[in-house]
Amino acid sequence: MHTPPCRFCAEPLTHILCDLGMSPLANSYVKYENSQNAEKFYPLKVWVCSKCYLAQLENFESPDAIFSDYLYFSSFSTSWVEHARRYSEMMTERFGLGENSQVIEIASNDGYLLQHFKAKGIPVLGVEPAANVAKVAWETKQIPSVVKFFGVETAKELAETGKSADLLLGNNVLAHVPDINDFVGGLKIALKPEGVITFEFPHLLRLIEGNQFDTVYHEHYSYLSFIAMEKVFAHHGLTLFDVEELPTHGGSLRIFARHVENQAPLFATTERVAAMKKQEVDFGLTKMETYTAFDEEVKATKRKLLKFLIQAKEEGKKVVCYGAAAKGVTLLNYCGVREDLIEYVVDKSPHKQNHLIPGVHVPIYAPEKIFETKPDYVLILPWNLQKEISAEMVGIKEWGGRFVVPIPEVMVLD
Numbered sequence: 001m002h003t004p005p006c007r008f009c010a011e012p013l014t015h016i017l018c019d020l021g022m023s024p025l026a027n028s029y030v031k032y033e034n035s036q037n038a039e040k041f042y043p044l045k046v047w048v049c050s051k052c053y054l055a056q057l058e059n060f061e062s063p064d065a066i067f068s069d070y071l072y073f074s075s076f077s078t079s080w081v082e083h084a085r086r087y088s089e090m091m092t093e094r095f096g097l098g099e100n101s102q103v104i105e106i107a108s109n110d111g112y113l114l115q116h117f118k119a120k121g122i123p124v125l126g127v128e129p130a131a132n133v134a135k136v137a138w139e140t141k142q143i144p145s146v147v148k149f150f151g152v153e154t155a156k157e158l159a160e161t162g163k164s165a166d167l168l169l170g171n172n173v174l175a176h177v178p179d180i181n182d183f184v185g186g187l188k189i190a191l192k193p194e195g196v197i198t199f200e201f202p203h204l205l206r207l208i209e210g211n212q213f214d215t216v217y218h219e220h221y222s223y224l225s226f227i228a229m230e231k232v233f234a235h236h237g238l239t240l241f242d243v244e245e246l247p248t249h250g251g252s253l254r255i256f257a258r259h260v261e262n263q264a265p266l267f268a269t270t271e272r273v274a275a276m277k278k279q280e281v282d283f284g285l286t287k288m289e290t291y292t293a294f295d296e297e298v299k300a301t302k303r304k305l306l307k308f309l310i311q312a313k314e315e316g317k318k319v320v321c322y323g324a325a326a327k328g329v330t331l332l333n334y335c336g337v338r339e340d341l342i343e344y345v346v347d348k349s350p351h352k353q354n355h356l357i358p359g360v361h362v363p364i365y366a367p368e369k370i371f372e373t374k375p376d377y378v379l380i381l382p383w384n385l386q387k388e389i390s391a392e393m394v395g396i397k398e399w400g401g402r403f404v405v406p407i408p409e410v411m412v413l414d
Contacts, residue, residue: 002056007221008180008232013047015288017055017223018213018295020044020334026217026326029355029364035246039358044330047200047214048291052231055204055223055291057216059178079388081112083248084171088116091167093198095266097122100157104158104165104190106150107173111137118143125163127154151179155186164192171200172249175220176228184236187257194264197257202227205283206251208290211408213298213328214251214381219363225285226253226276233257241269243276250384250407301409302335305370306409309341318375319404321345322389324352324364328381333359342379346370370396377412379404380390 003012022041030039038069042060049056103117108126115230117124118141119171126145128134134145148154158164168191177183204225216223230240234254238288242256253276258267285288312319317367321328324347331337338360345357346367355364370393372376380386383405390403390413403413 004047006052006054007056007178008054009049009052011049011050011051014049015048015292016295017046017048017291018133018216018298019331020213020216023330023333024358026219026329028358029352030358030361031355035356035361042218044216050288053225054228054230057091057218057221059221060218077385079385084113085116092120097167097168097296101166103162103167104163106170108137108143108145109133111141114143115141139256150186151182152186152189155189155332158190165190166195168195174201175222176279178221179223180232184232188236188238191259193259194262197252200246200254201251202249203251203253205280205285208294210250211297211301212250214331214407217326225280227280227285229255240273241267243272248288304410305335305406309337312377313341317377318343319377319379320370320375321379321381322349322393323380323382324357325382329358331381332357332362338362344369374399375401377402379402379406383407
């Protein structure tokens with residue numbers, strides 16, 4: 001049996017969380033003129049390390065191929081921009097950030113978050129590998145960005161130019177890093193002696209508990225728990241001193257880190273750290289059988305979705321999808337859902353419209369298409385945004401249209 005090494009501790013990997021078969025890169029949306037060209041498909045199999053508990057994919061494609069020309073723009077989700085605004089308020093107050101502070105965001109995207117610190121007069125800098133996205137951040141929000149991947153070398157360059165961070169943050173980027181040791185090692189270098197690091201990432205516990213297998217795709221190299229991240233950060237001289245549970249992305253964690261040497265009272269370890277570790281242990285995240293039982297749940301969900309779509313088709317019902325999100329690409333490809341079962345996908349981002357979903361080649365249109373064709377069901381692929389989407393598209397009820405979510409299992413919403 002093929003056993004790749006753990007990307008953190010190099011232990012041979014022998015346990016599988018789930019195997020979703022072969023799938024294309026989730027954000028490699030296909031232009032119509034390229035629809036006859038062959039696409040690359042890679043194994044989508046999540047392994048779990050029995051030594052450090054890091055869940056992970058093998059590295060099949062370089063970050064440059066995935067992120068250098070990127071079609072995900074954070075500002076198209078109003079709820080996510082509001083989440084970022086609330087975070088900026090909390091961090092500014094808790095850690096006394098001001099005009100003499102430096103906030104650095106890794107994977108800063110289109111400036112959706114740093115704009116809130118900039119509005120307070122706090123100096124900001126983004127580190128964003130996708131030049132097309134960094135350009136939007138500058139042109140629309142005047143957010144300065146370094147167009148590079150973050151790691152030890154980039155951190156040294158920042159420090160040498162006086163750009164060490166009082167607040168060093170990253171949202172939904174830690175899972176996107178193939179060399180996690182180089183990345184976290186860079187955090188140690190880029191942080192001021194009494195600076196603070198925060199990272200948000202989907203919580204592996206919630207992925208398993210909520211059957212969120214569609215959050216598995218090739219740009220997510222790792223699937224993270226607090227226990228695993230505590231080991232990784234400690235290895236690089238950083239202490240996790242606080243943690244929050246968040247509702248975003250189906251259930252996320254926000255971790256707070258400091259230098260091991262920093263013993264200031266402001267950075268004292270909170271009771272939430274011990275409580276989170278206990279929650280993960282009680283759930284079973286230190287037992288391999290918890291992970292290996294997950295694959296059967298995934299297969300059952302696939303069968304339920306296909307049963308719903310086939311039945312709707314046989315009854316003459318029209319089904320379309322909302323949201324050409326990466327999780328939707330995983331779901332449609334794993335389940336083999338094409339235009340024979342769904343008519344099209346809509347998305348608010350003009351960067352995705354007039355493209356095809358990778359792999360299954362379902363066309364992507366603007367949301368207005370739904371009001372032209374009046375489908376019976378709208379399957380919400382980014383189910384984590386179902387409240388936002390159902391509120392925006394409430395007009396489908398005029399002709400009796402109904403919303404459907406696929407995760408944790410197929411459910412028609414009232």
